[in-house]
Amino acid sequence: MLDICLLxxxxxxxxxxxxxxxxxxxxxxxxxxxxxxxxxQVPWKTLGWGFRQLGAICLSHMHADHVAGLPGVxxxxxxxxxxxxxxxxxxxxxxxxxxxxRRIAPDLPFPIHIHExxxxxxxxxxxxxEATCTQANHGIPxxxxxxxxxxxxxxxxxxxxxxxxxxxxxxxLQHGETLxxxxxxxxxxxxxxxxxxxxxxxxITDTRPTPALSKLASDVDLLICESMYDTRxxxxxxxxxGHMISEESAGIAKAAQAHALVLTHFSPKITDxxxxxxxxxxxxxxxxxxxxGLVVTLDFS
Amino acid sequence: MLDICLLxxxxxxxxxxxxxxxxxxxxxxxxxxxxxxxxxQVPWKTLGWGFRQLGAICLSHMHADHVAGLPGVxxxxxxxxxxxxxxxxxxxxxxxxxxxxRRIAPDLPFPIHIHExxxxxxxxxxxxxEATCTQANHGIPxxxxxxxxxxxxxxxxxxxxxxxxxxxxxxxLQHGETLxxxxxxxxxxxxxxxxxxxxxxxxITDTRPTPALSKLASDVDLLICESMYDTRxxxxxxxxxGHMISEESAGIAKAAQAHALVLTHFSPKITDxxxxxxxxxxxxxxxxxxxxGLVVTLDFS
Numbered sequence: 001m002l003d004i005c006l007l008x009x010x011x012x013x014x015x016x017x018x019x020x021x022x023x024x025x026x027x028x029x030x031x032x033x034x035x036x037x038x039x040x041q042v043p044w045k046t047l048g049w050g051f052r053q054l055g056a057i058c059l060s061h062m063h064a065d066h067v068a069g070l071p072g073v074x075x076x077x078x079x080x081x082x083x084x085x086x087x088x089x090x091x092x093x094x095x096x097x098x099x100x101x102r103r104i105a106p107d108l109p110f111p112i113h114i115h116e117x118x119x120x121x122x123x124x125x126x127x128x129x130e131a132t133c134t135q136a137n138h139g140i141p142x143x144x145x146x147x148x149x150x151x152x153x154x155x156x157x158x159x160x161x162x163x164x165x166x167x168x169x170x171x172x173l174q175h176g177e178t179l180x181x182x183x184x185x186x187x188x189x190x191x192x193x194x195x196x197x198x199x200x201x202x203x204i205t206d207t208r209p210t211p212a213l214s215k216l217a218s219d220v221d222l223l224i225c226e227s228m229y230d231t232r233x234x235x236x237x238x239x240x241x242g243h244m245i246s247e248e249s250a251g252i253a254k255a256a257q258a259h260a261l262v263l264t265h266f267s268p269k270i271t272d273x274x275x276x277x278x279x280x281x282x283x284x285x286x287x288x289x290x291x292x293g294l295v296v297t298l299d300f301s
Numbered sequence: 302m303l304d305i306c307l308l309x310x311x312x313x314x315x316x317x318x319x320x321x322x323x324x325x326x327x328x329x330x331x332x333x334x335x336x337x338x339x340x341x342q343v344p345w346k347t348l349g350w351g352f353r354q355l356g357a358i359c360l361s362h363m364h365a366d367h368v369a370g371l372p373g374v375x376x377x378x379x380x381x382x383x384x385x386x387x388x389x390x391x392x393x394x395x396x397x398x399x400x401x402x403r404r405i406a407p408d409l410p411f412p413i414h415i416h417e418x419x420x421x422x423x424x425x426x427x428x429x430x431e432a433t434c435t436q437a438n439h440g441i442p443x444x445x446x447x448x449x450x451x452x453x454x455x456x457x458x459x460x461x462x463x464x465x466x467x468x469x470x471x472x473x474l475q476h477g478e479t480l481x482x483x484x485x486x487x488x489x490x491x492x493x494x495x496x497x498x499x500x501x502x503x504x505i506t507d508t509r510p511t512p513a514l515s516k517l518a519s520d521v522d523l524l525i526c527e528s529m530y531d532t533r534x535x536x537x538x539x540x541x542x543g544h545m546i547s548e549e550s551a552g553i554a555k556a557a558q559a560h561a562l563v564l565t566h567f568s569p570k571i572t573d574x575x576x577x578x579x580x581x582x583x584x585x586x587x588x589x590x591x592x593x594g595l596v597v598t599l600d601f602s
Contacts, residue, residue, distance in 0.1 A: 013342065013373065013376065013377065013380075014340065014342065014343050014373070015343070015346065016343055016344070016346055016347045038339055038340060038342070038369075038370065038372075038373045039315065039339060039340045039343065041314065041315065041339070042315050042316070042317055042340065043317070045316065045317055046317045062404075062405060063405070064372045064373065064376060064405040064406055067405055068339075068369075068372050068373060068405055069339065071339075071365045071369050072314065072315070072339045072365065072369060075314065075365060076314070079314075096404060097404045097405055099401070099404075100400070100401035100402060100403075100404035100405070101401060101402065101404070101405070102401075103363075103397060103398045103401035103402070104363060104364070104365040104368055104369055104398055104401070104402070105365055
């Protein structure tokens with residue numbers, strides 16, 4: 001199961017009633033944060049998921065509205081007692097910016113491991129999430145992310161029983177171990193069913209639409225996607241600023257054959273995101289506009 | 302007249318219902334900000350005083366809860382159209398921290414002039430406020446500030462009339478100019494009354510009490526002072542962390558013969574600051590505990 005909280009939904013700047021766009025993903029007890037604008041720690045406190053289990057932060061790019069909250073979040077994680085390493089992923093330039101921001105957070109009780117990515121890499125996030133990323137198109141180095149949580153094939157007890165294996169050995173096979181019993185070798189394949197669909201989500205923000213983004217989000221259960229603007233009249237601005245109107249976000253979801261689309265990162269001028277939602281639904285019906293604090297839960301079907 | 306807004310009142314970290322402690326001072330159309338923790342821009346937007354007229358920021362010290370909001374505020378000032386220089390005052394290390402934080406705010410349409418102070422300097426803030434500062438005692442370089450707004454002596458029209466000066470020349474004398482008329486020299490002293498008391502405030506935060514702080518705040522109309530803790534039980538913590546209990550803040554106000562005391566920078570564990578207020582009033586009766594957004598107006602008596 002994955003819980004995803006959209007802590008904020010605003011682009012550019014925090015507003016009195018809207019936090020900056022980011023997403024906190026909970027996988028068991030592990031937490032992964034996507035982007036960290038000014039104020040991110042505040043709605044996080046309200047959420048009650050704790051800070052200690054934050055194992056990784058994936059940053060899309062180095063604009064202030066996506067990273068300025070880092071020192072505050074690092075302090076909260078320290079305050080919560082973390083001593084295990086924290087990984088920070090981001091595009092070229094991430095280490096330079098973090099070195100700058102950490103001038104006000106120099107002493108932390110946990111090491112920070114920074115990974116600068118070009119796009120195309122795969123890596124493992126805390127809790128066993130498999131992640132990958134691709135370059136976005138925002139004028140500066142910017143990454144879109146995808147994470148997958150694998151599901152184990154079903155354990156077929158009848159097959160294990162037919163093989164004459166004692167129950168106490170079943171778990172080892174179920175977890176992928178090959179073992180010997182009574183002079184014979186047994187492999188997981190002998191007792192496991194067909195591969196099963198896992199859970200997946202993509203986080204795409206601050207970009208024009210590109211085919212690579214649709215490919216990244218292929219068949220995801222949830223696509224979290226920016227919708228800086230809500231009408232076609234804003235297309236010139238979207239082009240100029242490297243953003244999207246909600247119909248374009250929906251276009252990515254449609255091309256990706258995503259299962260659901262959540263829109264976020266609305267321009268401060270959008271006071272009611274229902275227009276963005278309505279426009280997107282004409283292209284991708286299973287769309288909803290996020291509100292601050294929205295929690296989406298993905299569960300194995 | 303001076304308007305002072307306590308945009309936030311929390312120490313250490315922003316909370317869902319409390320912003321970080323700072324003070325915004327409005328003098329005519331000029332704005333001066335004292336400290337700038339994470340999120341400062343948000344209640345400022347609600348206040349409606351605008352950002353363009355921010356001419357100076359006075360930073361007490363380089364802990365994150367007093368400076369992390371700088372990039373966001375600088376962006377808001379830029380967004381509001383400022384092109385005139387912005388001065389930033391702070392203790393040793395200010396330039397290093399600002400260079401780090403500006404890695405996410407490198408391009409601004411106004412120059413920033415950084416002034417690192419040792420304590421004891423005097424300088425002029427936008428709008429003609431005369432400022433000074435003294436070292437606080439917080440374990441790292443930390444400054445307390447005082448600002449004074451001078452009041453012009455009363456213009457005595459009867460004296461000007463008796464001198465036979467035409468009305469159209471009065472203003473020049475009133476503004477301190479010496480002038481010649483009808484072959485004679487006239488000086489402002491000939492038409493101005495006695496010196497008059499101006500307005501003054503002191504901003505003291507993140508420090509143990511010291512005699513120098515009481516001296517700095519001597520006879521001020523308003524002392525804005527931290528009160529991290531509210532009971533004597535917290536004294537060991539106050540000593541350990543370089544902070545004060547509210548009775549100590551009141552002690553500074555009393556020794557300084559300040560006219561009014563506003564307490565702020567409450568520990569996150571203080572959910573109701575009325576206990577801090579009550580304790581302080583036993584020592585300095587004209588005390589109030591600030592709430593976020595409190596505006597205090599100082600007017601010439």
